[in-house]
Structure formats: C-alpha cells, structure tokens
Amino acid sequence: MSDTEREVHAVAERAKDAAADLAPLSRAVKDEALLAMADALVDHAESIVAANAEDTARARENGLSEAMIDRLSLSVERIEAIADAVREIVELPDPVGEVVRGKILPNGLELHQIRVPLGVIGIIYEGRPNVTADAAALCLKSGNAALLRGSSSAYSSNTRIVEVLREALAKTGVPVDAVQLVPGAGRDSARALMRARGLVDVLIPRGGGALIQAVVRESTVPVIETGEGNCHVYVDAAADLDKALDIAVNAKTQRYSTCNTAETLLVHKHAADAFLPDVLRRLRELGVTVHGDDRVRFYDPEAVEATEEDWSTEYLSPDLAVKVVDSLDDAVAHIRRYSTAHTEAIVTDSQAAARRFVSRVDSAAVMVNASTRFTDGGEFGFGAEIGISTQKLHARGPMGLPEMTSTKYVVTGDGHLR
Template sequence: MAEAEEFLAVARAAKDAATVLAPLPRAPKDAALRAIADALVAATDEIVTANADDVERARRNGTSESMIDRLRLDAGRVEKIAEAVRQVADLPDPVGEVVRGSTLPNGLELRQVRVPLGVIGIIYEGRPNVTVDAAVLCLKSGNAVLLRGSSSAHSSNSVLVRIMQEALEGTEVPAGAVQLVPGVTRESVKHLLRARGLVDVLIPRGGASLIRSVVEESTVPVIETGVGNCHVYVDADADLETALKILINAKAQRPSVCNAAETFLVHAEIADAFVPMALAALKDVGVTVHGDERIRSYGADVEPATEDDFTVEYVSLDIAAAVVDSLDEAVAHIRRYGSAHTDAIVTRSQAAARRFVATVDSAAVAVNASTRFTDGGEFGFGAEIGISTQKLHARGPMGLPELTSTKWIYTGDGHVRL
C-alpha cells in the first residue's frame, strides 16, 4: 500500500473511532487509560529496548547530549509516564461540562456544553513520552489522535502506540482512536497537513522551524504552540538570594525543556551586587553565559552575546544576559526578543510586579518564582498537550478543557420563531 493510502486508512480509522469515543461517559475512558498505564509498565523492557535503538542512532548522527536526554527512556521514566496516565484518569472529564446556561425570556432553555474536537493530529519532535501524554489527553477528552513523532524516535513511538492499541482492545474505547502516522519522510507529514475533513485540528510541538512550517503549510486548523525563549528579570528591589535561587533553578534544573530560562536581565542598580554572584553560581552548575558588554565587564569567562543569542532557545547549559536601566527596558527587551512563553520577575516591590505582569504579553508570567512551573502537571492539569503561545482558543499549558470545543443546546416546548 502506498504511503498516501496508508495514511488515509489510519486517518479514516481515527475518524470512525472518534464517532464512537465522543459520547462515551467518563468511566469507560478512565478504565481505558488505566489499562494503558498497566500495559506500559508490563512492557517496560520492550519499550527500553526499542528506545535504545533510537538513542544509538541519535549518537551515530551526532545528536547533542541535551537532545538525547529528551529522547532517552529507562525503567524509571516509563514508570513516570504510566503514573502520569493514571493521574489523567483521575482528572475530571471536561466533556459535557456546562460552560454557561440560562432560560431565555421566551422560555427556551439554553446551554453551552463542552464537546470533543474530534480527530487531533499531533506533530512533535524527539520526546517519546509525548506519544503517550498526547494520546491519553486526547482519549480522556473524547478525541481520537493521529501521532507524527520525529524519525529519531520512530522505534520508541511505534512500540508505544502498539502497546496502547493492544491495551484498548479490551475496553470500550476503540483501538483506532490512537494511530501512528505511517512513514518517516517529509511526505508523511504533508499528508497530515493536507487532511482537512479527516483531521479537525493540528497541534505542533517542537522547535521554531517545525512550528512555522506547520502553521504556514497546513490546510487543517492549527493550535500554535511556541518555543520557550523564557526570561528571568532581576529587579532593582529583588532579594538577591531569592533571585539567585530562582535563576539557577530556571536555567539548570532541566535545561532541555521549553520552560527553562534562556535569558536573564538585571537592573543596573543591583548589577554590581548580583551579577558577580550570578556568574559564579552559573559557572558552578556548568552554564555558559553569553553577555552584553555590561555583563562581560563582570567576568572574563563570559562569551560575547550576539543578536541571535537573545532570540535563540538554547535547550542547553547556555544562557544570554544583559543589564537594563529600568523595568520598562526589561519589558521592551522581552517583547523584542521573547517568544511569549514564560517570563519571570524577581522583586519585593508590589508596584514593579504589577507593572511587569500588566505589560509583559506572554502566556505565563511568574512573580518571584521559577519559569519551570509553566507546565500542565505543575498547574494541576495533568500531562499537558503543549503550551500555546497564540491567543485564539487556548493559551498557556493546554490540559483537558483546551482539547474541547463547545456546542449550543437549546430546549423548548414547541417553540417557533415569530
């Protein structure tokens, strides 16, 4: 069967499955998710073996260690994936929730209720845990899913999808509700991008080039997730120890993820006190600083920052840095170079915090907290489908409610319009 025909077969299977899945109540969906979690744990050795093939291929291809870390699965990570599935099963089902309702003056009872989107296509890079996270969030919210991971994780993704499909065979959720897009070529992605009518929405997760190509080339509606060029701004009224703790956590706790800090900005009034201690602490945890001229004046080990250094998502132990003369200059820098993902201020001034929150136009803004908290799990949503940086439909971490649309239902008693 040609690749295009293979794609049409799995897309139609997903469409048929979505029709069966949409009206299911919570209990059978939760039972299906728990079956998936148990099956993943039982197949740990098989998953880790398949993943080892992907990791070895990545090393042969010269992939960076930070990207290999995103790719790697071991027994502990498989258990965490399964636990995340169980957590999603425990979350409230958004389908059927009444968003708003009223009785109109003419007696019609009006309700706006949440309904599944239908078939969701996910295009993502690297991390095979996304294969499971995305699938179970879609299932819980009543959607079928078409998964197109990167070729670098194809062995892992193939095994994970097969295990999930086999687990669904004994449940009321049709196995066709979870599908892997056939093929590893660019053409297989194009089939998904052109599947208007079979796929209701696409969600890309990955780097800037992937997201841009999906947005520009897709005929299917896209929920645009964004890269994470996140900032930590240390205000003139910051507590320096608190600022240092937040900066190190935001950059170094897990540098390969989208909510890690990629730039820190320091108010000039506290630069003499804060920058030397920050440079020393960052060096201690292996972070290379790319600084502007004012930052470089505090340390010989600082790399000169280029324009690109302030726009890049490093996903590595690198960070850009600059000294600014005011909060407004920090906000202007963030608006110019940032990606509207997550930006943080460290300050003891309520006025500064309020102005920062009001003027930074990002999906998430943190006050005296690390950027690393922008995450569906940390927000209590369960495993997220992605972090949207657009302004339509959903913004920020996308949990279960963001994977639904709404339907208007009105009930009368023989009402006719006059």
C-alpha cells in the first residue's frame, strides 16, 4: 500500500468511527452543529477569501477561462450566501428514523422499515468550493460522515473551509471527523478513495461527464452517478406552438452551464413549417448556434450541419442540436439512443401523446409542457440536493436528504420463535 493510500484509508477509518457516533444523534444536536458551521463560515470569511485568492491566482497562471475562474472565486458576499444555504438545511425535516412502512404480521411480530444513514459518503467534485460546505452540511443533516475530495484548482479554499467547519464541530456534540478533506491533490488520492471499499459506503461524483465516467470505471466503492445531462425537448404535432417556443427557448437559454439545460430540440415534421422559422430566429437573436440536420437547415441555411457527435453532446454552452422527426415514436427512439437519462420534455396538447411519451421515455425526470430547467431539488420543493442521480438504484432524480439514507428493518416480538 502506498503512502497516499495509507493516508486516505486513515481518514476513511476515522470517518467510519464518526459515522457510527453520528447516526444516533438527535435532530436538535445536528441542527445546532449546522448553525455553528454557518456562523463559523461568516466569522472566518476573510481568511477563506484569502485562501481562495491563492487558488484564483494559480488558475490565472494556468490559463483557466474567466468563466471557470468565476466559478472558483469566493467573496465575503458569496460566503455569506453559502452560510445562508447551510441555515436553510437546518429548517429541513430530518429523514433519519422516519418509518417508511410498518405492520403487524399474522404471528404478532411488529415490522417497521426505518430510514438510516448510508454511513460514510465520499464526494468527488470539481471547481466550485461552495460544494465543500454544501456537501458537508447535507451529509451531516442526514447522519452521514463526509469525505470531501475537491479539485486541485480549489485546494487552498477547500482546505480552509474544512478547517473552519471542523473547528465549529469541535464546540458541539457532533464528532469532528464527520467532516474531513481527503488528503492530497493528485489523482492518486482520488483513486485511493475510489478503492476504499469497506471503509467508504458510497461515492458521489459531481462534475462533468469525464469525471463521472472516470469514477464509475475505476471505483470499487458503489457509485451514484449524478449530473451529466443530454436533455431533450420534443415539440409534438399537437403542440401549442406559442408554449413550445417559450419552453424550448427557456430550456436552452435560461442558463447554459447546468445539467438540466436542453441540448437537443426535436420537432415533429407536421409542426416544422409553423414552428421552426420562429424558434430558429429567436435562438439566433439570443446568440445560440444551431446544429441542424438537413431538414432544419432548409429553414435556416446558416445553421451548422449536425454530426453524429452533436446528438450525444452535452454542450453546456450556447449551442443546440435540432432535428426534425417523422413521429413521436421516432423522437422517443432518438432519445433512447442519445439521452443520458436525465430530463426530457414533451410539448403537446394531446393527452394520448403525453401518456405515450411518459411511458416510453426512461429518464429520471419527464416534463409535460414544462421546461427541463425544473429538474432541481429546490424547484421540486426538496429544499436542497447533493446532485441529480441518473441511475436506477435507490436514488433517482434530485437527491434530497431522504435519498442520502438507506433503510433497515426493525422487528419486535415477545419471545417469538420460528
């Protein structure tokens, strides 16, 4: 075992011990700790900003784009917003101990299925140092110990944030090792975390497709895939075209860099003549580059000729793939082939078409006459999320606090024998 592996296993072992002590704590104790964490972030904002300045200086030296530097940057105001987000988590219900179902069996045994923490959650993420505080708070509220492995670009910021959070926990009834930064900034430390099976219960990668797939391929720890979104909007033959125009534009342009942004627009051939000229003009006015098939380029010769790669690309930029399809079933077939199973939308006034689309599209979220941008824990009323799962395991879609728990059965008898 390498020195890096030994260091990572050491923090994982401490996290496992902390998770055992954290699991039975009451909501009041956990909420008190969260409030202490929020206050500490504000009290130490200037030192966090100073550490962040080291990261942004390195980022500029390494030629990162201004957009990436903005995602990386922290200010006192941004830290206050992070602290407010932690306080909002305090207001959320505690899922631990919730009875999922229960009954008395014919033999008199009482059977209850209750929510319990997952245990030790490792989170591997990119760029934004605000994730460090968000993830720590969500894990703590749901009774889990957090092992945080941010990107090397935010190493100084993450280190200081975790120091501040741990100093706050030391003054509460929550074990300090419930929040830890995985040591090291190189790939070896991330790989050691991925291989800490038996110490880490689940890994959650947050970032681009390359990061997520690397974790899925290399990890021996169970992984919940989050984030990557090649989302589609399908405009049906029976669509209200005014609604369709607004939904398609909002889904693409309301924000470009999110996983629930639409990347492909599919238009039924019977709606193409009336719809495509308007939507293509509106998109061009907003600075969107259209990558279209031959039928789309008939309406807009300036559109870029779409390639096979365009249909499977999560652009995260002002680019949109647009295709004319012959039927709803053709739209579904296209989605099945290229979707990342995140979010798809249909715009239609036909209940039959909506039912067929919903039943045949297998994604974490399916929208009917609504923008894909609504797939979000806050928009769903969950209050917060750790990410959006595109898997079919216990968690799918926005992962709120309940999705960060497992369950166990408690069986109570009175001397029962089988």
